[in-house]
Amino acid sequence: MKRSWIFMLIFVFGFSGCAKRITIKEVRRLPYRGDMLYLRNGEEYDGTLKEIRENKVIFVTREGETVTIPLDSIQAIDIQKMREGYWWKTTKDINDSTLKNALMEDVSSYSYAGYVNILKVTDIEAKEGEYRFSQRVIRKILNKRGEEGGNNTFYYKKDLDIPSLDFGRTISRSGVIYHIKDIAIQDAAVYAGTPLYNRLHERKFAMPEAKPGNTLDFKYSIKSIRTHENPLYYRVYFGDREPVLKTVVGFKYPEDEEINLFISNAKFEVAGPRATEEGEEVYEIVFKNWPGVVQEPSMPPLTKVLPFGIFFEHIDSVKYRDSLLTLSELKELPQSLNEELKSDSSLMDTLESCFYYITRNIRFVDIPLNDYSPYPHLPGEIITNRVANSFDKAFLLYSILKKLGIKSTLVLVPDKNRGPEDIAPFTPLFYSGAVVQVDSIYLNPESEFQRFGYITPRYQGTTGFDVFGLKRVEIPLVSPDKEAVIIRRTVRIDSTGTVYINEEREFRGAYEKAMRSLKRLKPQELRKEVERIVSYIDPRARLVNFKFDSFENFDKYLNLKVEYYIPSYAIRAGNFILFKLPGIKYDVQDVAQRERVYPVYHEHLSMQKHIIRLYFPRGFNLKSYPGNFKEISNEFNYSAKTVKRRNSLEFSDTSVLQDTNIQPGDEYARYREIKLKRAGYIDRWIILKR
Incomplete structure (x- = not known):
């Protein structure tokens, strides 16, 4: 009976096949796992499904014995795909010299790591109408932490790519080989909740017996349709979170094509281009002895730390511009926007109306351009669908302004958290939004x-990249005063040491954006969020009342008014009351180390400011308090000032981050010095005496 017919039966009835009766404990020790038969009594069989008859299953064991199993005693049958090397049972069966050599590698010097990548081999081949990508990894698990190296994922575009897990096997320290089971492979849409952009998929697989002392060997491949919408573009990471002994990347393409290579700042051996008899250009890149990543607080994202290469084909920027110009034609303005626009509106009012129409009426989905398509949806489609990513939302705004006769341009922007800062020649797939x-x-x-x-x-x-001006454009950093949290706080302390606080917080930039998102919360959820903010000030703090300005009003920055108290905040000692400035905590986690390997990384510049008026209880005078403080550098500034009044103390301070990448060395040393001094200054006691 044909195997395809067996598959159909399994699909319909929910069964699959096997042989030789063994216990569950015994099956885990088997060196080879083929088809699996699961019985209703909990027992399992391992072997090869031969055929299914009317009321029984014919199964061949690994030893070649043919057995018959009653169909009504079977719970399920699992058909195993025969992948490359599926017949290997022990290391004696291995006929792959690459794997044999890898198994002999001495990795004893990497005892600090969780696992070691002994070898990573990537092959990229471009042809007319298609391109292929494959990656093989041979990885040794060193300890319990390294077991995470058994869980892996690769990505593909479901309508343009054909993915395949070519093989996955684990070689145990005793020489037994375990092959991956289909049940350990899962496929899912990355953006399943957004059907309009549901192109990128991920294939996850869990390697069997990924335990200390064992070696993993897996390979996956992707065959892609090469079109104007899906040009060749691959980012290959040569390193890993854990050490890599050797990475080899082979790159082959027709010599009459313009294919480009960008390599990040690292030491590589590059051979090529070399011409073949078939009229192809061949590169080989070799990268050795990557030590792994040292985990540090506030370090750059892993995608900026790891060495990588980008393999891509040049896209004619003029043709791309002309395509977008054609696509940007909008037949008519949305009715609601048309009704809002006034003939005598200023340019700025018109721009704001168009901007807020899109942000409020078109739901944003955070899906990068390079995860979907280098070409946008049509403006009319975006308006109808009412959902769009960054690229489509900006494209719609450009189309509306074009319809209104307002001169503007569309600028593609990369995600700086991935790096690099720029790439040439032009390809839209480098950009994110x-x-x-x-x-x-x-x-x-x-x-x-x-x-x-x-x-x-x-x-x-x-x-x-200015698509219509065909030039590069520097996107500015938003200044610190527009990426700020400003806190105005009135504090009254009574003779028992309880403090009563009224404060107003003003949020700007990324902080405002995050706080405005709280509008989606229910009232009780919103209160819990404010309670969380207050508890960060002091775990004993008790919220009395709070109020946000209108979440919808962008005429001014978002404000939060909060009233709370902290019982027994101050220490009462005879005629003295001792306490520290309430509500100010300065974290020094990112400067805990004297020296760093990587920069201190921030996504944006920032400013934090406190303005505090502290009133004393009747009959008490100020005995001791923090003085003034000021430290300035090119990266970070901090200044504080205190003014003593008759029955109160006025305090104000300002922290300003002026650099998003604090480099190791002198920059970090000065940054660390100021942050530690700031923490020490703010930790001083205020003393009142009756």
């Missing part, structure tokens, strides 16, 4: 919580 530029104003109409003129932090400080 887009903004619209009108004169010196950058409009980034993503979230409904985003203010007119504000740029999302991941796009700040990057180099964008």
